[in-house]
Amino acid sequence: LFLSTVTNKVDKKGRVSVPAGFRSAVTGDGGAGDNSVVIYPGLFHDCLDGTNRDYMQDISDSIYDEFGPVSEEGHELSDLLLGSSHELSWDPEGRILLPEALIAHAGLSEAATFVGRGELFQIWEPDAYQEFRASKLDSAREQARKLRPGKARRTHNREGER
Secondary structure, three states, X not given: OEXXXXXEEEOOOOEEEOXXXXXXXXXXXXXXXXXXXXXXXXXXXXXXXXXXXXXXXXXXXXXXXXXXXXXXXXXXXXXXXXXXXXXEEOOOOOEEEOOHHHHHHHOOXXXXXXXXOEOOEEEEOHHXXXXXXXXXXXXHHHHXXXXXXXXXXXXXXXXXXX
């Protein structure tokens, strides 16, 4: 799982260090092995979404399952999600080089805030994230009152999914 919130510097070339915990979540093995992450423009906010290739395969499969192989809706969603995705490898220091289009979409300049969201994470311009978080805090508290975490775990275990 992608957990926590970390803000890192973005250098003049557009490189930013992926938090170590996020690199471990991508690889599933403490950071060794596959050293790439998939980043794409967020659909609902001016931020970036990031995850691993397996999750992107799930997104692709979901689009196909929902809309079929030749629907206009499926093609539109594929273009927006898959067509604008970038698989980025990190260097030995754990940095990725963000393409200009992604930097512009999220409004990044000197810093980037990585926000864990379970199976994916987001990258925000730090002030924009603080504004978003403040604006959603009351509704998030209300939604949290409805959660029953143990139920989901028990359901997944019975179905053999986890």
